[in-house]
Amino acid sequence: FTRTHPHAALFHTKGFVGGDLHLLQLAQQNKQLPFPYDVAALEAQTSAAFVDVMTRCVHMDPAKRPSANDVVARLEALEILQNQASDTV
Numbered sequence: 001f002t003r004t005h006p007h008a009a010l011f012h013t014k015g016f017v018g019g020d021l022h023l024l025q026l027a028q029q030n031k032q033l034p035f036p037y038d039v040a041a042l043e044a045q046t047s048a049a050f051v052d053v054m055t056r057c058v059h060m061d062p063a064k065r066p067s068a069n070d071v072v073a074r075l076e077a078l079e080i081l082q083n084q085a086s087d088t089v
Helices: 008-028 039-045 046-056 068-077 078-086
Strands: none
Touching: 039 046, 046 068
């Protein structure tokens, strides 16, 4: 949606190897990884509701992540899936 790579700001700051090592260290320490996109840019391209779905999907606690069916239902309610399907036709 933003046409940027995940963690673009992190890799810009630390370089690709440094960024990878930073993410690896966070994962090894069981710490929350940073949200992979600029929230303001993502909301400008989509909506706050879509960003909410994305942030729930990467929640640190797996029990708090939505099921695949819930994600599909929420994206359909936001008409994201329909818009993406029509963009590819």
